Amino acid sequence: MLRLVNVRKVFNAGTVNEKVALDGVSLTVNDGDFATIIGSNGAGKSTLFNCIGGSFYVDEGSVFLDDRNITYVPDYKRAVQIGRLFQDPMKGTAPHMTIEENLALAYLRVAKKKSVFSRISQAERNMFRERLALLDMGLEDRMKQPVGLLSGGQRQALTLLMATLIPPKILLLDEHTAALDPATADKVIELTKRVVQENHLACLMITHNMHSALEMGNRTLMMDSGRIVLDISGEERAGLTVDGLLEKFSAGAGRELDNDRILFSKIE
C-alpha cells in the first residue's frame, strides 16, 4: 500500500555539515500492517516520516501510496490519506480554538464537498460528542472550551481522534507518547491500539520503548544511519525479547545501539 523506493535525503548537501539522513531506504507497508520503528539517535526515523508525510521532498527515489506516485504531492494534499501525530502535543491542535472547532477542521478532510461557507451542523456536533466520549476523558462536556486549556495527554488524545476522525490510509506516530507522564502515556497507547484496530489502519509508530516496540503491532523495523537495518515480523518477532532485539540490532548495524532514551527505558 505504501511503498518507498530507494529514498535518499541529504541535509546541508555540499557543506561540512552534510548529513545523509536517509540512505537509499526501500520499504513496503501492506494493508493492515502495524509496524513499530526503533533506532539510534539521528538514525533518520523522523526524516522517514517527513518524507512520507511530505514535510519535505526527497532528493532521490519515489514514494507511492496505493500505486499512486506521491513523491511530489505537497504535504497538505497528502494529509487526506496520511494522518500524523508528533511527540509535541502542541503540534496537532490549534490552542486558541475550541475543541469543537478543532474537530470541525479535522473533519474538513472529508467534508470537501460541503460549501466552504457552511457552518458546524448539529449532526456534526453530536457526532463529535459521541467520538469524544469514547476517549473517556470528559472532553465531551468541554467542547466549547479552547484546546489550550487541556493537558498534554488530553491534547494528544484529541489529536489522535482528529487524525482518525476520518480514517486515513496510514497513520504515522512519531513518539507520540514520549512527552506524556507514564499513566497518560499508557492511556494514549491503549487508545492508539483501539483506534488502529477498529479502523483497520496501516500504522507506523516510532517509539523509544523497546517493550511496546515488541508488544504492539505485527512488525518491527530498526533504523541506523539512514538505513533500515532490521525488519522482522511473524514468528521471528513473536519469541523475541528486548535483549534479543538489541543483539539483532548490533548484528544488523555492526555496532551497539546508542539511543540513550531507549537504553534508559530498558531499565524500567
Add this chain to the structure above:
Amino acid sequence: MGSLLSLPVIISALELGFIYALVALALFLSYSILNIADLSTDGCFTLGCAVGAQVVIMGHPVLALFAAMLAGVCSGYIMALLQTKLGVESILAGIIVNTGLYTVNLAVMGFSSNLSIFKSDTIYSLFKDVLGNTSYKLVVSIVIVLIACAVMAWFLGTRLGLSIRATGDNSDMVKASSINPGFTITVGLCISGSLTALSGCLIGQYQKSCDINLGTGMVTIALASLIIGETLVGKSSVFRRIVGVIVGSCLYRFAIAVALRLHIPAECLKLVSAVIVAVAIASPYLKSQVAFQRRKMAAVSGGKGGDGAC
C-alpha cells in the same frame, strides 16, 4: 465632562470611531488572527479613498464602496502573492506593497496629490433628507460598520473562516487538515484589504476629499484601537473581540477629541496618537507588572524577612 465633550464633538468622535473601526477590523483579521503584520494598511487605506472618490465623482457613491473594496482585495492579493508564492517576509511584503501603492494612488487620483468631491453626491448626502441633519452621518456609518462586523462574525464560524483562524494559530495543524495555508492567508489578506479600503472610501466621502497622505500612520492607529478593545472588552470569543474593535476605535477617537479640546495644537496630534498607542499597548503588561509587584511586596512583608526581596 460636559464642558470637555459637547454633543457635536461626541457625535463626530463616534462617526470617525465607527468608520475607522473597519481598519481595526481588518487588522483584527490580519494581525490578531493570521498573525501577519500588514504594513500595507496605510497605502491600502488611501487606495480605497482614491478609488472611491473617483467613482463618486462619476456619480455613483454606492458603487464607490464596492469599487474601493475591490481595489483593496487587489492590494491584499498582491501582498499575499509576495508572501506565499515568492517567499517575501510579511513585514517586507507590506512595505513593498505600501511603497508601490503610493504611485498607484497618485495615478488613481490623476497624478494630483489631492482630490475634492465637494460637488458630488456622497453615500452620506443621499441619506441626509431621510435621516435628519444631525445624525445622518453617524447612522450611515453605524449601519455599514455593523453589517461588516456581522458578516465577519458569521464568516469566522464557517469552514473557511475556521481554517483562516487555525492558520494563525497552528499552521501545521491546518496542513494536517488538508488545507493549503497559502490559500487561507490569501483569502484572509484579501478580506482585510477590502475592509481597509472600504474604510478609506467612507472617510473620503465623509470629508468630501481625498489626500495622498490620508493613510499615513493608519496602521498604528488601527493597532491602538484593536489593543484598547482587546484590553477592555477581552478576547474570550470572536463576538467579544469584534465588539472590542468598535469600542477601541471609538475610545481612541474620544481620546483625540479630548486632546483637541485641551487645546493641543493640531500639529502635535501625531505625537499624541503615538503616546496613546504606546500607552494602550503597554497597559496590559504594566497592569500585570503592578499586580506582580503588589504580590511580591505582600509576600516579603508577610514572610519572616527579606528573603524574596532581591
